[in-house]
Structures are given as C-alpha cells and as structure tokens.
Amino acid sequence: MIAGVLNTCGNIIFHDTSSKTVLIHADHKRRDSAASLLLGYYLQALGYNTVIGSRVSSRALYHLFKPEVVLTTHPNAFLTPDGLKDGSKNCRFILMHPESSGMIREGMIEHMRGGKKDIGLAYAQHYSKVLTWGPVLKDWIVEAGLYPEEKVKIVGCTRYDFYRDAKSPATENRTLGGMPSFLGISQHDNPNMFELLDRGRGHHGIYYGRNGGYEDFVWAAATYVRLFLEFLDIWCLELKNPVAFRPYTLECLDDYSYFSRKYGKLFTIDTKTPFPGWLLDRCASVFCYSSSIIESIISGVPFITLQEVLGDRLEYLMPSSELPDVRGEIYRYTYQPVSINEIVELAQRAIKGELPLRTSYRDSEQLQKLLWDYYGWPQKFPSSLIVARHIDELMQETRKDNTALRMKGLTEFAKTCARVALAAWPGGNWSTFQDYHFMPWQLREKAYARREYVRLTKSGEDNEV
DSSP states (O other): OHHHHHTTSTTEEOOOTTSOEEEEEOSSHHHHHHHHHHHHHHHHHTTOEEEEEOTTTHHHHHHHHOOSEEEESSTTSSOOHHHHHHHTTTOEEEEEOOOSSOOOHHHHHHHHHTSSGGGTTTTGGGEEEEEESSHHHHHHHHHTTSSOGGGEEEOOOGGGGGGTTOOOOOGGGOEEEEEOOOTTTOOTTOOOHHHHHHHHTTOBTTTBOTTOOHHHHHHHHHHHHHHHHHHHIIIIIITOOOEEEOOOTTSOGGGGHHHHHHHGGGEEEOOSSOHHHHHTTEEEEEESOOTTHHHHHHHTOOEEESGGGGHHHHHHHSOTTTOHHHHSGGGGGSBOOSSHHHHHHHHHHHHTTOOOOSSOGGGOHHHHHHHHHHHOOOOSSOHHHHHHHHHHHHHTTOOOOOOOOOHHHHHHHHHHHHHHHHHHSTTSOHHHHHHHSOOTTOOHHHHHHHHHHHHHHHSOGGGOO
C-alpha cells in the first residue's frame, strides 16, 4: 500500500518498502528530470527504489528516505563536507556531471571539485564513484588529482538515451523551433540589473573573453533578442508561419510574454514537454548557442545558428578560441547563415523537409571523435542502464537502514514546503519556479520516461537489464 501511494508522486519510482533506495538530485527540472526518471525505471528493474529531488527538496528527501546511494550533479549540491562525511557511514555518493558541453578545462575542474582551489578535496574525498560522459573530462579530473582513476567511469549521457532508435513524425506534422539564449539579460531569479552585472564579473572565460567583461555577454543577449525579432517579423507576421520556442533553462519565462503578445497564436512556448519529445517534433531549430547541437546530430534535426549574422563584432567581444562552450568547434556542424534572409530561406527548406543535417555523423571522422571525446557518444548500451549497473555495484557495499524517520528529516521537509509556499506567494514567479524545480505533483515527465523505458527495453536484447 505504501509503495502504491508513493508511486502516485511524479518524483518517486518505488519498488518495495524492503528495497534499498537511490536519491537522484535533478539540478534543473527541465534538463534533468526525464533522464533521472528513465534511470529510475532501470533501477526499479534491478530491485531498487528511486526518489528524485531538486535544489529545494533534495536535502529534505535525503533525511526523510535515508537512501543507500545518492547520485548528484554537483559535489556540493545540498550537503556540506561534514554532512557528506557523516552520511558516508551508511550511504555511498556518486557524482555525475550535468554540464552540457563541458569544453572548458578550468571551469569543469572547478565544477567537479565543488568550488575554487582553496576548497581542496573537502567534497571530493567523500565520493565513491564519479561518472563522466566522455574520456576528456575523466582525464582532466584525474590529472588534477581530484579523484583516483579507478573511481572514474565513462558512461555517456543519460539524456541522449531518448534518441536511440527514436522516430520523428511526418514532415507535415513538424514545425520550426526557436532556441534563444538571452541569459545575459533574463534570469530565472529576476535579479536587479546592477546586481546581475556585479555577479557576472566572476564569469570570465565562460561568457566573455579575457579582455572583456560581463557587459559583452549583455550585449550578445540583447543582440540575439533583436535578431530573433527581425526573423520572427518575417516568419510569423509576413509569411504567417508558426514557431515553437524553447527558452533557455535559466531564463525568466515571464519575459517572453512580449513575444506572445506581438506574434499571437503563431508563437508558442513549450517548456513542459521533455526536450527530446520537443526536438523530434521540429523540422529545424534556429538558435544562438547550445550544447544541444549533439542532440541535433543524433536526432537528425538540423540546427541554424544566429552567430555568424553578428560577424566580426561577436568574435571581438566573445572570441571563439576562448569560449569553446558557446562559440567553439562544434558550431561548425550547424548551419551558419550570415543574414536574416538566409535564415528565412533555410527555415523554408526545413518546413518542406528539404533541409538535411549540415554534417552527417557517419560522414565525418572528426565529428565522431569530438562526440566521443567530450560526450561519450555512442555507447553500446543505454547510458541509463550503464549508470544503473554502477549504482548496483555500490549497493553491495551498503545495508538497508530500517530505523524510523529522524526529526531532522521532518524539519527539512517543513522548510521545503515553506520554500514552495513562498514561491507561490503573490508577486512570486511561480511558472519559473515550477520550470526550475522538479516537484512531486509534476507527472508529465514520469509518464514520458515510462513510455521511453518500455520502448528502449523492447528494442533488443542488448538493452535488457
């Protein structure tokens, strides 16, 4: 009965009350929840319970369920070094980075450490296993002395499992997509603009080059807004074509109300459909920058970048050699038009089904190497299955804790409820909160992950647990 009740929650996949439990930290709902749930179904087949937390709930769920294994995206996601040390007596901690492209060595090492160099191994020493997408990140963190090589395993990306043998609908049922990146001027927590500029000063080498400042990132975001407006004026207002927008995960969704008012029913925003489901319904996607270029290549959906429309000025403010995440080699495998009219022409070819990928994975050994080195694509088995097996190995080192819930767990759960209530309070940005944090009442991702799990496990013996 308890398992049945718990399984009505969108963030829980319960096997049995006598089974060991895995807590998965989904750092951003829209990016991480569906893949976390897919992993949960593989874990259920191995006999485990899965509970999925978020930035506001993982700490409370950790104390409530007392999991035997925790899989997290950041070493410092929700526990202090002392908390990790205490938890390690009965729990095993696994780190699996969520960062998309991860092409900047210093930034990724800092991420996998849990902060700047002065933190040392305060967090890292408590992790029993570290999972990376490809071999490049494994080499970086081993060379930096963060984790011993025997603890680091290459598993690929669980988010890419949804594209294995996936099929897109017929051309007439697909629409053009838009993937903006206005983060320089639109952020989920609605900061004061002066505060945003102040906070952004520490993003050197991530959003702007050595000789610039956060104002370069602000300029790029504002310019991308202008380019999208120029394109949509033609695409929606003149040609009467629809477009489906997918805002960047850290933006404030309310900011897009202006686009909705200006372009009416031809402009839609979909932040609820899991990204693979959204992308496979697109004939092409017009975008600024995004590591989902990988998803483009493995799904067959062509991407059209706005970057080259900005020409030399963008290169001056955001040098491609210094910013591989947002301007690097991977962008050469997308369409790079140099004018708005050329973007319109490419989009028109796409809606007719006449626009292939700019570069096919099978035709480029250089692209194949890039995708393997950084992203671990392709894997022989679904990455979710590979990760589930690594968790299963660690489970053998733990024992089931059958003690009653601790008061601390109830206290932390009360704090979580308070955070949710404050987000819904008048004046709070409730839509952005729900987009950011995966909560028990959100069921769409669970249904999607279940369907995809059934599809993947029926596709061949190699996929069976």
